[in-house]
Amino acid sequence: MIPKLQIFLIISSLLFTGIIVNMLRKEMIDLKYSFTWILSGICIIILAVKPEIAFSIAGLIGIIEPVNAIFLISIFFTIIITFSLTVALSRQSVRMRKLAQEVALLENALKEKEKPEKTPR
DSSP: OOHHHHHHHHHHHHHHHHHHHHHHHTTSSOHHHHHHHHHHHHHHHHHHHOTHHHHHHHHHHTOSOHHHHHHHHHHHHHHHHHHHHHHHHHHHHHHHHHHHHHHHHHHHHHHHHHSOOOOOO
16 A cells, blocks of 8 residues: 555544544534444554555455455445434434324313313303
């Protein structure tokens, strides 16, 4: 790996991971959502420091160029992140629907209580 590229990858990955950790510290992002981002940043740092790992992974899965193995790993992490966000979004959608139904039932009950009672004469 070219030393300039290696330095660039290390610095950008450290910056990226630092930003995610800072957002986590300021509670701008939840731990469960930041875990995959931090893990991917750490993996990129490791691959930048030890490029022979990319060669080993490429040889292990039968890919000729290590760069293609890195792209495959990046796509894998992207799919994991997308799936975890899809699961979180689905959960939030269910919660929102239940909450809207509960609010509607409470509003209905409140309106029923506020109606003047008809007394027989």
